[in-house]
Amino acid sequence: MNKLAGVIQLQPTIESAVEASERRPTQTKGPSVKAFLILWLLVIALGITATYLYSNHLKQQVVLQVQSHTDSQMASLKADYEQKLDVISKEMAELQSKVDSFNELLTFTKDNASSKTDNSNKLYTQLSEVQKQLDKLEKQMDLLK
Template sequence: MQPLAETSPVRSRSTTARNGPSVKWFLLFWIMMIGLGVYAVYSYTNHLKQQVLTELSTQSQQQLTVLKTDYEAKIAVLSEEVKELQNTVQSFNELLTFTKDNASAKTDNSNKLYTQLSEVSKQLEALKKEMDLIK
């Protein structure tokens, strides 16, 4: 019976010896596959992040261009209005000077003209404030 007892442990050792390298290769294969999967996910997320950043940058540039165009258009309109008001104020100043020179003490035209000039000046100030706010 002793010979049977000796052969049994030898067989169990030889089967574990045969299975040892295959288990190591199997585990190595799966560790490499997991590592490659992690690397692929990391690379793909970086790619998506760059793509989203590029799209956001493009959209931001487009929106800034639209805002700049609107801003320049508003500034141009307000500048024209200010020029018109300055011309009107200049005309009223000339007319007021003329009326003051030619007015008698009985006429009230200079007061009306001065009131109109005051209103135009107020409008001019309001437009200047709007331009400052837009800037």
């Protein structure tokens, strides 16, 4: 019986040693895998957040650049428009003064002309040319407005 008692006593120690060796690796693998997954999820979340914030920052910079460029172009267009408008206004004033002087001259020549002179026809021709130029400038002025 002594021999059998020794064999029975060895079995529980072998089984307990096998159970202990199986438990140890399982317990050490669990927390490290969880920590690794949590760390990766944290890194991915930080990457997505950083990308989002950086894209918003770039978008704001582009909007500011486009806005400043547009403002400068609008200012130059406005200056060109005002310059052209001033030139056309001056030309219109000059033509109006020419038309007025031609009208006065025409009136004077009508009063003093005889049927044999051709001066009045020349003045009418000049007056019609000036009137055409004045109409052309008025059209340009209307287009600029």
